[in-house]
Amino acid sequence: xxxxxxxxxxxVKPGGSLRLSCAASGFTFSDYYxxxxxxxxxxxxxxxxxxxxxxSTIYYADSVKGRFTISRDNAKNSLYLQMNSLRAEDTxxxxxxxxxxxxxxxxxxxxxxxxxxxxxxxxxxx
Amino acid sequence: EIVLTQSPDFQSVTPKEKVTITCRxxxxxxxxxxxxxxxxxxxxxLLIKYASQSFSGVPSRFSGSGSGTDFTLTIxxxxxxxxxxxxCHQSSSLRGTFGQGTKLEIK
Numbered sequence: 001x002x003x004x005x006x007x008x009x010x011x012v013k014p015g016g017s018l019r020l021s022c023a024a025s026g027f028t029f030s031d032y033y034x035x036x037x038x039x040x041x042x043x044x045x046x047x048x049x050x051x052x053x054x055x056s057t058i059y060y061a062d063s064v065k066g067r068f069t070i071s072r073d074n075a076k077n078s079l080y081l082q083m084n085s086l087r088a089e090d091t092x093x094x095x096x097x098x099x100x101x102x103x104x105x106x107x108x109x110x111x112x113x114x115x116x117x118x119x120x121x122x123x124x125x126x
Numbered sequence: 127e128i129v130l131t132q133s134p135d136f137q138s139v140t141p142k143e144k145v146t147i148t149c150r151x152x153x154x155x156x157x158x159x160x161x162x163x164x165x166x167x168x169x170x171x172l173l174i175k176y177a178s179q180s181f182s183g184v185p186s187r188f189s190g191s192g193s194g195t196d197f198t199l200t201i202x203x204x205x206x207x208x209x210x211x212x213x214c215h216q217s218s219s220l221r222g223t224f225g226q227g228t229k230l231e232i233k
Contacts, residue, residue, distance in 0.1 A: 045162075045170065045213055045224040059220050095169055102176045110158040110176060111217045116169040 002026040002115040004096050009120030016086050016124070022079040022096030022117055030054075030074040033099035035113060036081050038092035046092075049081065050099060064090075086124045093119040128152055130214050132225035140233045145201040147228045149214035152195075158218040159197045161190055164227075165210045173212075174199065206232050 008020040022034070035050035049060045049070040058070055069082040079096050097113035104110075129152040139145055149159065157177040162170040172181045174190035177197060187202040201208055209232045214225040 044227045045164075045215075047222050047224065061221060100175075102179075104157070104176075108156075110156075111222075112160040112172060112175045112215065113162070113170075114172050114175075114181065116171070118169050 002098065004098065004115060004117035006094065006096050006117045006120040009094065009122045011123045011125065012086055013126050014087060014124055017082070017084045018086065018122060020081040020083065020094055020096075020120060020122070022081075024077045024079065024096075024098075027098070029072075029077040033101075033111065034072060034079045035097045035099050036070060036079075037095045037097055037113065037116075038090075039095070039119070040089075040092045043092075048094070051079070083122070086122075088124050091122060091124050093121050095119045127221070128155060128216055128219055128223055130216055130223055130225035132212075132214060132228045134228060135226065136229045136231070138231045138233055139204055141204055141206055143204045145204055145208075145230065147199045147201075147212055149192075149197045149199070149225050150195055151197075151216055151218075154194045155216045155218035157193050158216055159190075159192065160215045160217070161188075161199045162213045162215060163208075163210045164213065170213065201230075204230075204232070208232070 003025045005023045036048040051058050051070045067085045071080045096117045098115045099111050100114040101109050131150045159177045161174040164170040178190045189200045191198050211227045211229045213227050
């Protein structure tokens, strides 16, 4: 069965850095796009970033662009999120999620998140 | 950025009731709309993809409909285990966005 296990969260001071990891199992990791999504305490979901199966295509939300870097190691079945210049507003549970694609009859593709990890909490506070 | 607005924000319902949650997009997104369920202290789970297609293993009481800007998640014959927050998500643009969530409380 598909399993996604995040790690690396913790307490960090504003301006600090943290690296999150997501260990994947139960599927061929190198075949799938992957994504990070976060949820501030008591708030809704916010998409953060995603990366293509090869790592050649990457997108970021404007709120993290220039500060966060997504990467992957297909040999290790792992996804990463390097977070620099952290701010209080980055405090959240960070989920990794597998990206699945649906193609309609005209060949137009759309993606969704079919499996999510349990999340890791990042707290940015002095 | 495409904004998704869900209604209601909160609903208190009784078991066996039929529930309808709506999601309105700020511009047309075709059928690129998906629904997730998040129970307390759990990660979100996919319910419906591409507006109306049920994800594997999801109970048949959950269904989705709509296209363009207006979408609906329907839960027929609500069960106590359906207490959760429900989110819509659009992927018409590569930088997808989520609705603010609808919290369902079971009386």
